[in-house]
Amino acid sequence: MPEKIEDIEIQLLLEALYQRYHYDFRNYAQASVKRRLKQAREQMGFSSFSAIQESLLHDPAMLGRLLGYLTVQVSEMFRDPSYFRAIREKVVPHLRTYPSVKVWIAGCSSGEELYSFVILFREEGLEQRTLFYATDINQDALAKAETGIYDLDRIQLFTENHRKSGGKSSLSDYYSAAYGKASFDKSLRKRVVFSDHSLVTDAVFAEMHLVSCRNVLIYFDPVLQDRALGLFKDSLARRGFLGLGAKESLRFSDHAGSFTDCVREEKIYQKLAE
Amino acid sequence: MTGVSAEAVVIGASAGAVEALSVILPSLPADYRLPVFVVVHVPPDVKSILAELFQAKCKIEVREAEDKEPIKGGTAYFAPADYHLLVETDKSLSLSNDEAVLYSRPSVDVLFESAADVYGPGLVAVVLTGANQDGARGLRAVADAGGRAIAQEPEGAYASAMPKAAIAKCPHARVLSLQEIAVYLQDVEKV
Ligand SMILES: C[S@@+](CC[C@H](N)C(=O)[O-])C[C@H]1O[C@@H](n2cnc3c(N)ncnc32)[C@H](O)[C@@H]1O
Numbered sequence A: 001m002p003e004k005i006e007d008i009e010i011q012l013l014l015e016a017l018y019q020r021y022h023y024d025f026r027n028y029a030q031a032s033v034k035r036r037l038k039q040a041r042e043q044m045g046f047s048s049f050s051a052i053q054e055s056l057l058h059d060p061a062m063l064g065r066l067l068g069y070l071t072v073q074v075s076e077m078f079r080d081p082s083y084f085r086a087i088r089e090k091v092v093p094h095l096r097t098y099p100s101v102k103v104w105i106a107g108c109s110s111g112e113e114l115y116s117f118v119i120l121f122r123e124e125g126l127e128q129r130t131l132f133y134a135t136d137i138n139q140d141a142l143a144k145a146e147t148g149i150y151d152l153d154r155i156q157l158f159t160e161n162h163r164k165s166g167g168k169s170s171l172s173d174y175y176s177a178a179y180g181k182a183s184f185d186k187s188l189r190k191r192v193v194f195s196d197h198s199l200v201t202d203a204v205f206a207e208m209h210l211v212s213c214r215n216v217l218i219y220f221d222p223v224l225q226d227r228a229l230g231l232f233k234d235s236l237a238r239r240g241f242l243g244l245g246a247k248e249s250l251r252f253s254d255h256a257g258s259f260t261d262c263v264r265e266e267k268i269y270q271k272l273a274e
Numbered sequence B: 001m002t003g004v005s006a007e008a009v010v011i012g013a014s015a016g017a018v019e020a021l022s023v024i025l026p027s028l029p030a031d032y033r034l035p036v037f038v039v040v041h042v043p044p045d046v047k048s049i050l051a052e053l054f055q056a057k058c059k060i061e062v063r064e065a066e067d068k069e070p071i072k073g074g075t076a077y078f079a080p081a082d083y084h085l086l087v088e089t090d091k092s093l094s095l096s097n098d099e100a101v102l103y104s105r106p107s108v109d110v111l112f113e114s115a116a117d118v119y120g121p122g123l124v125a126v127v128l129t130g131a132n133q134d135g136a137r138g139l140r141a142v143a144d145a146g147g148r149a150i151a152q153e154p155e156g157a158y159a160s161a162m163p164k165a166a167i168a169k170c171p172h173a174r175v176l177s178l179q180e181i182a183v184y185l186q187d188v189e190k191v
Helices: A003-021 A029-042 A050-060 A063-071 A079-096 A110-125 A139-147 A152-164 A221-236 A254-258 B018-028 B050-057 B108-123 B135-144 B161-169 B177-187
Strands: A101-106 A130-136 A150-152 A175-178 A181-184 A192-196 A207-213 A236-244 A259-263 A268-271 B008-013 B036-040 B061-064 B075-076 B084-087 B093-096 B121-127 B148-152 B174-175
Touching: A003 A029, A003 A050, A003 A063, A029 A050, A029 A063, A029 A259, A029 B093, A029 B108, A063 A139, A079 A110, A079 A152, A079 A175, A079 A207, A079 A236, A079 A259, A079 A268, A101 A110, A110 A130, A110 A152, A130 A139, A150 A152, A152 A181, A152 A254, A175 B075, A207 A221, A207 B008, A207 B036, A221 A236, A221 A254, A254 A259, A259 B008, A259 B108, B008 B018, B008 B108, B008 B135, B018 B036, B018 B050, B018 B177, B036 B084, B036 B108, B050 B061, B050 B075, B084 B108, B108 B121, B108 B135, B121 B135, B135 B148, B135 B161, B148 B161, B174 B177
Parallel strands: A101 A130, A101 A207, A130 A192, A207 A236, B008 B036, B008 B121, B036 B075, B061 B075, B121 B148, B148 B174
Antiparallel strands: A150 A181, A175 A181, A236 A268, A259 A268, B084 B093
């Protein structure tokens, strides 16, 4: 079957995005990219993907809007509570043996996963010796993560998740509520470095003891997944931990041989010592 | 539309799904040629047991879809709870965490639209029982791409809203009973 015109247009649009702004979505899983670009086209009132491309090339303001569509910002605090329970029970005891700990939350979105980790580490008495790196390619999301303000109507779910994850305190200890918003305490950000970092185009930046990258790889094709996993492997210390999303795994990756299962059902791996 | 050989089947169901699928999936023969992708609306926090349940009843292989898994014929793939299921051009599967569509994740529309894009006239799409509107838009996309569109007869459905909405949006859809759908799917692989 000859390639559809739409598919050619999408390739060209992604190429333009890369050449003009260095955001590389060319190897993301295409079905999802296409779906989101169709939403962008409809909602922004463009007649074709080529029209979006033209506007993107000439109007830098389009970049942020398009990235808003292309990057999926769906998150929760303590999402998949059993994952955080496993971190608490199986990973934290190892981390305790280190005098200082570095944790990288890659693809942190608007911060929900980050705050979950900081609260968990505070409960476990590890926060003061830990540095958290929170990275994402979406600057609006990072800015939101830095303010730590969420709609109050999401707090019930977060509280429930926190409890199910084995939380030892009350989530309400960490935020103040006003005007329909929950504002998380700034002390939670004292040990956090936020930064703009792409798993597709950027390099390793520090030696980590734990990398948590959840629900990001799912948007990549197998080649990109492998690149990102290689990055995690290289940035982890010997016997460092890697946590992935519930539906992500090392199974099909070239790097599978460098890791061993820590908590298999939760997709938590440990780097081999070699 | 007729004459083009079928390449894949997609099925969407909500309330009453297990009973309806129990008529259809177990009737497919062990050497069934086509892959079958299934979205059933299930609550997000419950570990889905659908694949296990149907594996026990079916002659074809039944499994929960995994991200980036290559598609095999004669296999039914269920979307996992809390993830959308999509078909990629290279005939592999993707899962996604995108927002719920019409309050549903997995969404029938999301599966149908991506599969219509990949298989075009080679797709057979079935909307079964359900108490919402999911699947209508997707069925229309399948028909627009030249695929075969089928809706369960609303009168016989446990919940009629979903097939009704699908028929309204896609008036040329074949309207069949569960038994007829089972027979149709057995015959269509031979076209
Ligand atoms: C679905 S969210 C996951 C948020 C959080 N990790 C969770 O599991 O709740 C996916 C995030 O990945 C980010 N992302 C997409 N491509 C990326 C890349 N190349 N490098 C880093 N982050 C990326 C998106 O901006 C988005 O914030």
